[in-house]
Amino acid sequence: DHHPGIPDVSLATTAGMSTNTIVPLAVAAFLLTFCSLAHAADPETCTKDCDIVLTYFEGAGRAEAIRIALFTAGVPFEDKRVAYPVWSASNLKAETPGQALPVLSVDGVVYTQSLAIARWAGKKSSLYPSDDRMAMRCDEVMDIFQEILTKTPQDPDQDKKAELRKVYSEGPMKIKMELANKYASDAGEGFICGPGLTIADLNAWMAVDMIQSGNFDHVPATYIDQFPALKALGGRVAESEVVKSYYASKAK
Incomplete structure (x- = not known):
């Protein structure tokens, strides 16, 4: 569910990004030519024995929480990354379900929408709350x-x-950021859903980092200073063992 004009390609996090594979056109085309569902495994029971492929752009963007959750769960997956210009200028976009990334393939069954995928990965890694509220x-x-x-x-x-974007950031966006900041403030020194990190915190962190790093076009990096609790939450997420372990593994 890439949103055109928001630079997902360059969303490197404060924790740092490792060099990842850019999917060549032919390989990416193969990835997005999806196989029959007839003999696919049940994704609800799929763990370490499944063939899992996550396809997204080169940067962190809307796939980073998914990557971290799968890593934390100990679920092996193929992290396929395609350059946005290659994807958008070729037939890959037309072949992608919904014409958007990320997509997740689990034994040939393809799923779209980053939040749905993140919830699935979060449940496997205990990064999604078991309490319904x-x-x-x-x-x-x-x-x-x-x-x-x-x-x-x-x-x-x-x-x-x-x-x-100036009007947007001072109006509708600010209203939503204030609400998220309230939840971060309510969390104190913990995380949004309690003492443990969840995919909600990972998504909040990515948004904070996108702004702080100057990757939200026409929204200044200092914009985040209006939301101190949210900014502090982003720092705690970046320094969490979950995140540090993930980036340490990428540096090997």
């Missing part, structure tokens, strides 16, 4: 940041785009 809060926070991204205004004219 905490699960609702987790979903809510992920939806907040998803809504912020999907409603971000676009315009081919950069001056007009800058003007639209």
Whole structure:
């Protein structure tokens, strides 16, 4: 569910990104020519024995929480990364279900939508709450940041785009950020759904980092300073053992 105009390709996190494979056109085309579902495994029971392929762009973006959750669960998966210009300028986009990334293939069964995939991965890694009310809060926070991204205004004219985003960041986006900041504040020194890290925190962290690193076009890095609790939460997530272990594994 890539949103055009928001630079997912360059969303490197504060924890640092390792060099990953860029999928060549022919290989990516093969990945996105999906096989029959007739003999596919049940994804609900699938763990270490399944053939799992996550396909997304080169950066962190909307796939990083999924990658971290699968790593934390100890579930082997193929992390396929395709350069956005290659994907958008070729027939790959037309061949992709929903014409958007990420997509997850589990033994040939293809799933779309980053939050649905993140929840599945989160349940396998204990990064998704077992309590139904905490699960609702987790979903809510992920939806907040998803809504912020999907409603971000676009315009081919950069001056007009800058003007639209200024209005957006001072209005609708700020309202959503304030709500997320409240939940981060309520968490104190913990995480949004309690003492343990969840995929909601990972998604919040990615949004904070996108702004802080200057990768949200026409929204200044200092914008995040208005939301101190959310900024502090991002720092705790970046320093968590879950995140540090993931990046340490990528550095090997």
